[in-house]
Amino acid sequence: MKNKYSDILKKLKLKITPKRIEILSILDRENYFKSPEEIWQLMKKRFKKIGLPTVYRNLEDLAEGGVIFRIIHPDRQLYYYFCNNKDHHHHFVCISCKRVSDVDYCPEKEVINYVSKRIKGKIISHIFQINGICNVCMNIESSLGGTK
Amino acid sequence: MKNKYSDILKKLKLKITPKRIEILSILDRENYFKSPEEIWQLMKKRFKKIGLPTVYRNLEDLAEGGVIFRIIHPDRQLYYYFCNNKDHHHHFVCISCKRVSDVDYCPEKEVINYVSKRIKGKIISHIFQINGICNVCMNIESSLGGTK
DNA sequence: ATACCAAATGAAAATCATTTCTATTTATAA
DNA sequence: TTATAAATAGAAATGATTTTCATTTGGTAT
Ligand SMILES: [Zn+2]
Ligand SMILES: [Zn+2]
Ligand SMILES: [Zn+2]
Ligand SMILES: [Zn+2]
Numbered sequence: 001m002k003n004k005y006s007d008i009l010k011k012l013k014l015k016i017t018p019k020r021i022e023i024l025s026i027l028d029r030e031n032y033f034k035s036p037e038e039i040w041q042l043m044k045k046r047f048k049k050i051g052l053p054t055v056y057r058n059l060e061d062l063a064e065g066g067v068i069f070r071i072i073h074p075d076r077q078l079y080y081y082f083c084n085n086k087d088h089h090h091h092f093v094c095i096s097c098k099r100v101s102d103v104d105y106c107p108e109k110e111v112i113n114y115v116s117k118r119i120k121g122k123i124i125s126h127i128f129q130i131n132g133i134c135n136v137c138m139n140i141e142s143s144l145g146g147t148k
Numbered sequence: 149m150k151n152k153y154s155d156i157l158k159k160l161k162l163k164i165t166p167k168r169i170e171i172l173s174i175l176d177r178e179n180y181f182k183s184p185e186e187i188w189q190l191m192k193k194r195f196k197k198i199g200l201p202t203v204y205r206n207l208e209d210l211a212e213g214g215v216i217f218r219i220i221h222p223d224r225q226l227y228y229y230f231c232n233n234k235d236h237h238h239h240f241v242c243i244s245c246k247r248v249s250d251v252d253y254c255p256e257k258e259v260i261n262y263v264s265k266r267i268k269g270k271i272i273s274h275i276f277q278i279n280g281i282c283n284v285c286m287n288i289e290s291s292l293g294g295t296k
Numbered sequence: 297a298t299a300c301c302a303a304a305t306g307a308a309a310a311t312c313a314t315t316t317c318t319a320t321t322t323a324t325a326a
Numbered sequence: 327t328t329a330t331a332a333a334t335a336g337a338a339a340t341g342a343t344t345t346t347c348a349t350t351t352g353g354t355a356t
Contacts, residue, residue, distance in 0.1 A: 050305090105255075124280045
Protein backbone atom coordinates (compact mmCIF):
# COMPACT_ATOMS: atom_id res chain seq x y z
CA MET A 1 0.00 0.00 0.00
CA LYS A 2 2.56 2.49 -1.19
CA ASN A 3 0.02 5.00 -2.51
CA LYS A 4 -3.41 5.27 -4.06
CA TYR A 5 -2.14 4.37 -7.50
CA SER A 6 -0.67 1.12 -6.21
CA ASP A 7 -4.04 0.27 -4.74
CA ILE A 8 -5.75 0.99 -8.02
CA LEU A 9 -3.36 -1.23 -9.93
CA LYS A 10 -3.65 -3.99 -7.35
CA LYS A 11 -7.42 -3.99 -7.70
CA LEU A 12 -7.07 -4.32 -11.46
CA LYS A 13 -4.61 -7.21 -11.00
CA LEU A 14 -1.98 -5.28 -12.90
CA LYS A 15 1.61 -5.33 -11.72
CA ILE A 16 2.68 -2.23 -9.87
CA THR A 17 5.32 -0.70 -12.12
CA PRO A 18 6.84 2.77 -11.97
CA LYS A 19 5.58 3.50 -15.48
CA ARG A 20 2.00 2.72 -14.56
CA ILE A 21 2.17 4.80 -11.40
CA GLU A 22 3.51 7.70 -13.41
CA ILE A 23 0.81 7.40 -16.06
CA LEU A 24 -1.88 7.53 -13.40
CA SER A 25 -0.13 10.36 -11.63
CA ILE A 26 0.13 12.40 -14.82
CA LEU A 27 -3.52 11.92 -15.66
CA ASP A 28 -4.62 12.61 -12.10
CA ARG A 29 -2.59 15.80 -11.87
CA GLU A 30 -4.97 18.04 -13.78
CA ASN A 31 -8.55 17.90 -14.98
CA TYR A 32 -7.57 17.77 -18.63
CA PHE A 33 -7.83 14.92 -21.06
CA LYS A 34 -4.55 13.87 -22.62
CA SER A 35 -3.34 11.96 -25.64
CA PRO A 36 -0.90 9.02 -25.46
CA GLU A 37 1.69 11.19 -27.16
CA GLU A 38 1.32 13.99 -24.61
CA ILE A 39 1.59 11.54 -21.75
CA TRP A 40 4.64 10.00 -23.36
CA GLN A 41 6.34 13.40 -23.56
CA LEU A 42 5.69 13.94 -19.87
CA MET A 43 6.93 10.43 -19.04
CA LYS A 44 10.24 11.11 -20.75
CA LYS A 45 11.04 13.68 -18.08
CA ARG A 46 11.21 10.91 -15.46
CA PHE A 47 12.33 7.88 -17.46
CA LYS A 48 15.18 7.83 -19.87
CA LYS A 49 13.79 4.62 -21.34
CA ILE A 50 10.10 4.76 -22.06
CA GLY A 51 8.45 3.53 -25.21
CA LEU A 52 5.31 4.95 -26.72
CA PRO A 53 3.76 1.47 -27.05
CA THR A 54 4.05 1.07 -23.29
CA VAL A 55 1.96 4.19 -22.87
CA TYR A 56 -0.63 2.97 -25.35
CA ARG A 57 -0.78 -0.49 -23.76
CA ASN A 58 -1.20 0.83 -20.25
CA LEU A 59 -3.77 3.45 -21.15
CA GLU A 60 -5.78 0.75 -22.84
CA ASP A 61 -5.53 -1.55 -19.80
CA LEU A 62 -6.44 1.23 -17.39
CA ALA A 63 -9.41 2.29 -19.48
CA GLU A 64 -10.47 -1.34 -19.69
CA GLY A 65 -10.28 -1.45 -15.90
CA GLY A 66 -12.52 1.59 -15.64
CA VAL A 67 -9.92 3.72 -13.88
CA ILE A 68 -9.52 6.18 -16.71
CA PHE A 69 -12.07 7.25 -19.29
CA ARG A 70 -11.86 7.71 -23.02
CA ILE A 71 -12.86 11.08 -24.37
CA ILE A 72 -14.55 11.16 -27.75
CA HIS A 73 -12.86 13.75 -29.93
CA PRO A 74 -13.65 15.03 -33.43
CA ASP A 75 -10.12 14.18 -34.57
CA ARG A 76 -10.88 10.59 -33.68
CA GLN A 77 -7.63 10.07 -31.82
CA LEU A 78 -7.34 8.55 -28.39
CA TYR A 79 -7.65 10.77 -25.35
CA TYR A 80 -7.93 9.76 -21.73
CA TYR A 81 -9.12 11.29 -18.53
CA PHE A 82 -8.57 10.15 -14.95
CA CYS A 83 -11.65 10.26 -12.76
CA ASN A 84 -12.07 9.23 -9.15
CA ASN A 85 -15.85 9.26 -9.27
CA LYS A 86 -16.84 5.64 -8.72
CA ASP A 87 -20.53 6.13 -9.40
CA HIS A 88 -21.71 5.85 -12.96
CA HIS A 89 -21.72 9.32 -14.49
CA HIS A 90 -20.79 11.29 -17.58
CA HIS A 91 -18.53 14.14 -18.61
CA PHE A 92 -18.63 17.72 -19.75
CA VAL A 93 -15.63 18.36 -21.96
CA CYS A 94 -14.37 21.83 -22.77
CA ILE A 95 -13.50 21.90 -26.46
CA SER A 96 -11.34 24.93 -25.87
CA CYS A 97 -9.05 23.96 -23.00
CA LYS A 98 -9.63 20.17 -22.66
CA ARG A 99 -10.86 20.48 -19.09
CA VAL A 100 -13.28 17.75 -18.03
CA SER A 101 -16.04 18.06 -15.43
CA ASP A 102 -18.22 15.36 -13.98
CA VAL A 103 -21.90 15.36 -14.82
CA ASP A 104 -23.71 13.30 -12.22
CA TYR A 105 -26.57 12.44 -14.47
CA CYS A 106 -27.18 9.49 -16.74
CA PRO A 107 -29.85 9.40 -19.44
CA GLU A 108 -29.93 5.61 -19.62
CA LYS A 109 -32.96 5.20 -17.39
CA GLU A 110 -34.88 7.65 -19.57
CA VAL A 111 -34.53 5.41 -22.60
CA ILE A 112 -34.64 1.90 -21.07
CA ASN A 113 -38.39 1.87 -21.43
CA TYR A 114 -38.28 3.29 -24.95
CA VAL A 115 -35.75 0.71 -26.09
CA SER A 116 -37.47 -2.23 -24.47
CA LYS A 117 -41.02 -1.33 -25.51
CA ARG A 118 -40.62 0.32 -28.90
CA ILE A 119 -37.39 -1.10 -30.25
CA LYS A 120 -37.74 -4.32 -28.26
CA GLY A 121 -34.00 -4.32 -27.82
CA LYS A 122 -31.65 -4.71 -24.89
CA ILE A 123 -29.22 -1.97 -23.88
CA ILE A 124 -25.62 -3.11 -23.45
CA SER A 125 -23.86 0.21 -23.13
CA HIS A 126 -24.29 3.86 -23.87
CA ILE A 127 -22.19 6.87 -24.71
CA PHE A 128 -23.05 10.32 -23.42
CA GLN A 129 -20.62 13.18 -23.61
CA ILE A 130 -21.36 16.86 -23.41
CA ASN A 131 -19.03 19.18 -25.29
CA GLY A 132 -18.89 22.87 -24.62
CA ILE A 133 -17.02 25.81 -23.22
CA CYS A 134 -16.07 25.74 -19.55
CA ASN A 135 -16.40 28.69 -17.19
CA VAL A 136 -12.70 29.52 -17.35
CA CYS A 137 -12.76 29.74 -21.13
CA MET A 138 -16.04 31.67 -21.10
CA ASN A 139 -14.49 34.29 -18.85
CA ILE A 140 -11.47 34.57 -21.08
CA GLU A 141 -13.75 34.93 -24.11
CA SER A 142 -15.92 37.58 -22.51
CA SER A 143 -12.96 39.60 -21.23
CA LEU A 144 -11.52 39.59 -24.74
CA GLY A 145 -14.87 40.50 -26.25
CA GLY A 146 -15.30 43.32 -23.72
CA THR A 147 -12.40 45.29 -25.14
CA LYS A 148 -14.13 45.83 -28.47
CA MET B 149 -35.97 17.22 -59.12
CA LYS B 150 -34.96 13.78 -60.38
CA ASN B 151 -35.47 12.06 -57.02
CA LYS B 152 -35.25 12.61 -53.29
CA TYR B 153 -31.48 12.26 -53.27
CA SER B 154 -31.13 15.06 -55.82
CA ASP B 155 -33.21 17.27 -53.59
CA ILE B 156 -31.05 16.45 -50.63
CA LEU B 157 -27.88 17.30 -52.52
CA LYS B 158 -29.39 20.48 -53.88
CA LYS B 159 -30.24 21.63 -50.39
CA LEU B 160 -26.66 21.02 -49.31
CA LYS B 161 -25.39 22.96 -52.33
CA LEU B 162 -23.51 19.92 -53.51
CA LYS B 163 -23.45 19.05 -57.20
CA ILE B 164 -25.75 16.23 -58.16
CA THR B 165 -23.40 13.50 -59.28
CA PRO B 166 -24.19 9.82 -59.93
CA LYS B 167 -21.68 8.81 -57.27
CA ARG B 168 -23.36 10.90 -54.62
CA ILE B 169 -26.80 9.63 -55.54
CA GLU B 170 -25.52 6.09 -55.30
CA ILE B 171 -23.89 6.65 -51.91
CA LEU B 172 -27.13 8.01 -50.51
CA SER B 173 -29.09 5.21 -52.11
CA ILE B 174 -26.80 2.54 -50.66
CA LEU B 175 -27.01 4.01 -47.18
CA ASP B 176 -30.77 4.51 -47.43
CA ARG B 177 -31.38 0.95 -48.62
CA GLU B 178 -31.13 -0.75 -45.24
CA ASN B 179 -31.11 0.29 -41.61
CA TYR B 180 -27.50 -0.70 -41.10
CA PHE B 181 -24.49 1.48 -40.56
CA LYS B 182 -21.74 1.02 -43.10
CA SER B 183 -18.04 1.73 -43.44
CA PRO B 184 -16.52 3.69 -46.34
CA GLU B 185 -14.88 0.46 -47.51
CA GLU B 186 -18.18 -1.43 -47.55
CA ILE B 187 -19.88 1.35 -49.45
CA TRP B 188 -17.01 1.42 -51.91
CA GLN B 189 -17.39 -2.31 -52.56
CA LEU B 190 -21.08 -1.79 -53.29
CA MET B 191 -20.31 1.20 -55.52
CA LYS B 192 -17.97 -0.89 -57.65
CA LYS B 193 -20.95 -2.92 -58.83
CA ARG B 194 -22.35 0.12 -60.63
CA PHE B 195 -19.26 2.12 -61.53
CA LYS B 196 -16.22 0.69 -63.18
CA LYS B 197 -14.31 3.76 -62.10
CA ILE B 198 -14.82 4.69 -58.48
CA GLY B 199 -12.12 5.68 -56.06
CA LEU B 200 -12.18 5.09 -52.33
CA PRO B 201 -11.22 8.74 -51.64
CA THR B 202 -14.38 9.82 -53.43
CA VAL B 203 -16.41 7.74 -51.03
CA TYR B 204 -14.58 9.19 -48.03
CA ARG B 205 -14.96 12.76 -49.25
CA ASN B 206 -18.64 12.44 -49.97
CA LEU B 207 -19.46 10.66 -46.74
CA GLU B 208 -17.71 13.45 -44.90
CA ASP B 209 -19.61 16.15 -46.81
CA LEU B 210 -22.94 14.42 -46.33
CA ALA B 211 -22.33 13.96 -42.62
CA GLU B 212 -21.31 17.59 -42.39
CA GLY B 213 -24.60 18.45 -44.04
CA GLY B 214 -26.52 16.45 -41.47
CA VAL B 215 -27.96 14.02 -44.00
CA ILE B 216 -26.09 11.03 -42.69
CA PHE B 217 -24.90 10.31 -39.18
CA ARG B 218 -21.67 9.02 -37.82
CA ILE B 219 -21.85 5.93 -35.62
CA ILE B 220 -19.38 5.65 -32.78
CA HIS B 221 -17.76 2.24 -32.88
CA PRO B 222 -15.29 0.55 -30.51
CA ASP B 223 -12.90 -0.07 -33.39
CA ARG B 224 -12.78 3.71 -33.84
CA GLN B 225 -13.24 3.53 -37.59
CA LEU B 226 -15.72 5.59 -39.54
CA TYR B 227 -19.26 4.31 -39.98
CA TYR B 228 -22.24 6.13 -41.37
CA TYR B 229 -25.99 5.80 -41.21
CA PHE B 230 -28.64 7.45 -43.35
CA CYS B 231 -31.59 8.85 -41.43
CA ASN B 232 -34.60 10.75 -42.70
CA ASN B 233 -35.68 11.92 -39.27
CA LYS B 234 -35.28 15.67 -39.41
CA ASP B 235 -35.97 16.28 -35.73
CA HIS B 236 -33.05 16.14 -33.35
CA HIS B 237 -32.84 12.63 -31.98
CA HIS B 238 -30.43 9.82 -31.17
CA HIS B 239 -29.73 6.24 -32.13
CA PHE B 240 -29.90 2.73 -30.81
CA VAL B 241 -27.19 0.66 -32.48
CA CYS B 242 -27.20 -3.13 -32.50
CA ILE B 243 -23.67 -4.27 -31.82
CA SER B 244 -24.52 -7.64 -33.30
CA CYS B 245 -26.06 -6.87 -36.70
CA LYS B 246 -25.30 -3.13 -37.14
CA ARG B 247 -28.97 -2.21 -37.37
CA VAL B 248 -29.79 1.33 -36.23
CA SER B 249 -33.07 2.52 -34.74
CA ASP B 250 -34.17 6.03 -33.95
CA VAL B 251 -34.56 7.06 -30.34
CA ASP B 252 -36.78 10.11 -30.21
CA TYR B 253 -35.37 11.34 -26.97
CA CYS B 254 -32.58 13.77 -26.21
CA PRO B 255 -30.97 14.13 -22.79
CA GLU B 256 -29.59 17.59 -23.50
CA LYS B 257 -32.38 19.48 -21.76
CA GLU B 258 -31.84 17.34 -18.65
CA VAL B 259 -28.30 18.61 -18.26
CA ILE B 260 -28.53 22.19 -19.52
CA ASN B 261 -29.40 23.36 -16.05
CA TYR B 262 -26.67 21.23 -14.45
CA VAL B 263 -24.02 22.52 -16.83
CA SER B 264 -25.04 26.15 -16.59
CA LYS B 265 -25.52 26.21 -12.80
CA ARG B 266 -22.90 23.82 -11.47
CA ILE B 267 -20.22 23.78 -14.14
CA LYS B 268 -21.06 27.29 -15.30
CA GLY B 269 -20.28 26.18 -18.84
CA LYS B 270 -22.03 26.44 -22.15
CA ILE B 271 -23.07 23.36 -24.12
CA ILE B 272 -21.95 23.34 -27.75
CA SER B 273 -22.80 19.79 -28.71
CA HIS B 274 -23.47 16.41 -27.23
CA ILE B 275 -23.04 12.77 -28.11
CA PHE B 276 -25.60 10.18 -27.07
CA GLN B 277 -25.59 6.70 -28.53
CA ILE B 278 -27.20 3.60 -27.12
CA ASN B 279 -25.56 0.30 -27.95
CA GLY B 280 -27.30 -3.00 -27.51
CA ILE B 281 -28.93 -6.01 -29.08
CA CYS B 282 -31.89 -5.45 -31.37
CA ASN B 283 -35.04 -7.55 -31.35
CA VAL B 284 -34.02 -9.56 -34.41
CA CYS B 285 -30.72 -10.56 -32.81
CA MET B 286 -32.40 -11.26 -29.49
CA ASN B 287 -34.78 -13.68 -31.17
CA ILE B 288 -31.92 -15.41 -32.94
CA GLU B 289 -30.05 -15.68 -29.66
CA SER B 290 -33.01 -17.09 -27.77
CA SER B 291 -33.85 -19.61 -30.49
CA LEU B 292 -30.24 -20.81 -30.42
CA GLY B 293 -30.25 -20.93 -26.65
CA GLY B 294 -33.50 -22.90 -26.69
CA THR B 295 -31.88 -25.88 -28.39
CA LYS B 296 -29.58 -26.59 -25.46
C1' DA C 297 17.59 -13.19 0.49
C1' DT C 298 17.37 -16.04 -4.08
C1' DA C 299 15.28 -18.22 -7.89
C1' DC C 300 11.71 -18.54 -10.94
C1' DC C 301 8.08 -17.30 -14.26
C1' DA C 302 4.62 -14.72 -16.18
C1' DA C 303 3.90 -10.06 -17.10
C1' DA C 304 5.76 -5.78 -18.67
C1' DT C 305 8.77 -3.23 -21.52
C1' DG C 306 11.80 -1.04 -25.45
C1' DA C 307 12.92 -0.69 -30.02
C1' DA C 308 12.00 -1.27 -34.50
C1' DA C 309 8.93 -2.46 -37.85
C1' DA C 310 4.38 -3.16 -39.61
C1' DT C 311 -0.34 -1.95 -40.24
C1' DC C 312 -3.91 0.15 -42.49
C1' DA C 313 -7.64 3.48 -42.31
C1' DT C 314 -7.72 7.91 -43.88
C1' DT C 315 -5.89 11.94 -46.34
C1' DT C 316 -3.37 14.48 -49.75
C1' DC C 317 -1.85 15.56 -54.37
C1' DT C 318 -2.43 16.41 -59.15
C1' DA C 319 -4.08 15.74 -63.61
C1' DT C 320 -8.47 14.93 -65.75
C1' DT C 321 -13.43 14.91 -66.05
C1' DT C 322 -18.00 16.64 -65.18
C1' DA C 323 -22.05 19.40 -63.49
C1' DT C 324 -24.09 23.62 -63.86
C1' DA C 325 -25.06 28.32 -64.99
C1' DA C 326 -24.67 32.02 -68.35
C1' DT D 327 -22.48 25.73 -76.27
C1' DT D 328 -18.95 27.39 -73.35
C1' DA D 329 -16.70 28.64 -69.26
C1' DT D 330 -15.54 27.54 -64.69
C1' DA D 331 -15.48 25.72 -60.37
C1' DA D 332 -16.41 21.44 -58.32
C1' DA D 333 -15.80 16.56 -58.38
C1' DT D 334 -13.17 12.53 -59.33
C1' DA D 335 -9.44 8.75 -60.14
C1' DG D 336 -5.32 6.98 -59.18
C1' DA D 337 -1.33 6.86 -56.86
C1' DA D 338 1.20 8.12 -53.09
C1' DA D 339 1.71 9.83 -48.44
C1' DT D 340 0.43 10.09 -43.76
C1' DG D 341 0.58 9.03 -39.09
C1' DA D 342 -1.74 7.17 -35.16
C1' DT D 343 -1.85 2.78 -33.34
C1' DT D 344 -0.43 -2.06 -33.10
C1' DT D 345 2.55 -5.98 -33.52
C1' DT D 346 6.71 -8.57 -32.87
C1' DC D 347 10.27 -10.31 -30.29
C1' DA D 348 14.20 -10.05 -27.39
C1' DT D 349 15.10 -8.35 -22.75
C1' DT D 350 13.87 -6.80 -18.20
C1' DT D 351 11.15 -6.69 -14.09
C1' DG D 352 7.60 -7.49 -10.33
C1' DG D 353 5.50 -10.85 -7.50
C1' DT D 354 5.69 -15.17 -5.32
C1' DA D 355 7.52 -19.34 -3.53
C1' DT D 356 11.40 -21.25 -1.84
ZN1 LIG E 1 -15.81 11.62 -14.15
ZN1 LIG F 1 -24.76 6.66 -18.24
ZN1 LIG G 1 -32.05 8.64 -36.86
ZN1 LIG H 1 -29.52 15.31 -28.39
